[in-house]
Amino acid sequence: MNNFFAILGGMGTLATESFIHSLNKKTPSSKDQDYLNYVVVNHATIPDRTEFIKDSQAADPRPYLLKDIQDFAQLKPNFFVLTCNTAHYFFDELQASTTIPLLHMPKIATNSLNTRYHIKKNSTIFFLGTEGSLFSQVYKNLIESEGYQYRTPALSVQKKINHLIYEDVKQKKYLNYPLFYEILSELLEIDPQAHMLLGCTELSCLFEQFTTKLDFPIIDAQNELIDFILTHSNQ
Template sequence: MPMKNFFTVLGGMGTLATESFIHILNERTPIHSDQDYLNYLLVNHATVPDRTDFILGKSKEDPSSAIKEDIQQYAALNPEFFVLTCNTAHHFFDELQQATDIPILHMPRLAVEVANQKFAKKSGKTRVGLLATEGTIQTKVYENELEKFDNLEVILPSKTLQQDVTNLIYRDVKENHFCNEELFYQILQQMSEEFSCDVMVLGCTELSLVQEATQNKKYPVVDAQSELANETIRRALKNRI
């Protein structure tokens, strides 16, 4: 019997973050037997060129070409939808979606909608701190979504604090497989206290990985990867019915 009612995860950007997403997905799926888990294909395309390097002009290798090829290759198998687990890759979202009629979930949009639902004030603007790669920030992937809500104000880190975020993502998690809890909490504290943020959006899956490892509950965050997992489960269960 061929697999039916499945989705395809476009991962590998990076691999540890993809592994974290799959772990969360399986852990949150309501199950009583092996057959209750979700049907999905995992594409761990680890050799997709770095998204931030391309966006910042440090590399001429266009990652969107590789991702589009993945979409076209796996669209032939007719998944119900695609899940794109890299925040920075959403810079190319429109052209990726144009490559297929199969819907692709939009992680930044989901995260911003949750931030508005859970943290919007009754009066005045909610200060939403954005923690992400330099590529994601430069392309305004999240800012464009946040600006759709008049009551949300995007707060970006200072140049110095952004370097701390970049070090946590690239130096610690990507290069050394190290969830730097001390630096993570330091960043959240600064955004919360010095920048007066009401909530911080974790707009990078490496930050989501650290959030999962630390189980932070001290500082208010919206974890984009976590919200993507929730929406993936919701859709997959709905399609199963």
């Protein structure tokens, strides 16, 4: 197969499925041949990224990711897509392992704050993601470099986000819309002028499923990555 890209997924599997479903749904098509060419690596046994970021003695996901890149680089994809936001903590090391471009979802998402949504500089951006992403500060650095105020949810709200990601979506395969709505509402009550950036693909699963019901100023990183791929694809 020529002119294709490789999706490094499985972190988690439902999030990867959501990415593929959203990508296909948004692809302009009237026949089979209009869809994009890609291969999917659903490597579900990769150790948890947040656990390792918070505790270096935990199982290390990097060897698994590096091996996937090494193996699938032999197929010569145009680029790699990393569907896990938290795993971008390892981005520089992963990109250094290959000459094939690896798309940077957090950069694409934060660039869109100005270029696509034209959010005024110095506006508040609430970041919703895993504790690993909060700890790594990948999004914090990028949001602030774009000229915005980075803000994290209060601990009580972050606990709800953790529950939503790990206990509902990952463990129970449950898209807990009432809790998702509750979290978004609480954040908007704190700062009615703020925007919310979804930086976890489990949250993207909820956004994809319930976007027509939501009336919040949301930027979804996965959605921005998909639009970037569709805009820049030459297939």
